[in-house]
Amino acid sequence: MEDPKRIVQEGYDQLSNRYRTHYEQLSPDRYSDWLTALAIRLPVKASILELGCADGIPTARFLSQQFDYLGVDLSPVQIQQARINVPQARFEIADMARLSFPGCSFDAIIALYSLIHLPVAEQPDLIKNIYQWLRPGGYVLCTVGASEWTGTDSNWNQSGASMYWSHTDAATYQSWFIGTGFTLLESYFVAEGNGGHTYFSLMK
Incomplete structure (x- = not known):
């Protein structure tokens, strides 16, 4: 298989601002609800890191109004x-x-x-890093897999762009989070098309 990270980078580069159409096909209210609930919990001038920030909408735009925000992404175009x-x-x-x-x-x-754009073998170490980067009492919001699957789509959302995903099941993610030291605040299935993801809210 071609390098998975190259597939992800080139896919998001190719999508450019058309990725916004994909986001808008989801439920934008999901993001609003998640981010509002987080913002209420954070101290004034809180420092926030977003992993996979895409084009900055809606997360960076919402949170940077109140907080010190840093977003990272593999795609130079995004x-x-x-x-x-x-x-x-x-x-x-x-x-x-x-x-x-x-x-x-x-x-x-x-x-x-x-x-879930990372090879699943790399995800446990990243979760451990996230725990270390957080201050005591800090929060994590993430959406990960609901079932185990690794693969590619050569025409993601009929865009002509290829994309790669790799994830395990919700129970395994929860065991990784708890085993790392996180306290689980909330977890539930987020439906999308014929499948879906798992939302986790966690605290260090």
Whole structure:
């Protein structure tokens, strides 16, 4: 198989701002509800990291109004779009699996539909890193797999762009989070088309 991360990067590069159409086909209210619930819990001037920020909408645009926000994404095109869409926020091109931050750097870390673009073998180590990067009492919001699957789509959403996903099942993700030291606040299935994902809200 071609390098999975190259598939992901080139896929999001090719989609460019058409990815916004995909987001709008989901339920935008999901994001609003999740982000509003997080914002209420955070201290003033909280520091937030988003893994897989895409073009900055809606997460960066919403959170950077109140908080110190940093978004990272593998796609240079998505980061370029994000810097245009949300000029007050900070964005960097990066592979989330190779990031390095001092311990206790962030009050919240967000990974909505993004961890599952990493090969599943890399995900447990990233979850451990996320735990280390969070301050005590910090929060994680993420959406991951509901069932086990790894594969590609050569025409994602009929866009002509290829995309790669890799995820395990919800019970395994929960065991990884709890085993790392997180406290589970909320978890539920998020339907999408004929399948869906699992939403987790966690606290260190």
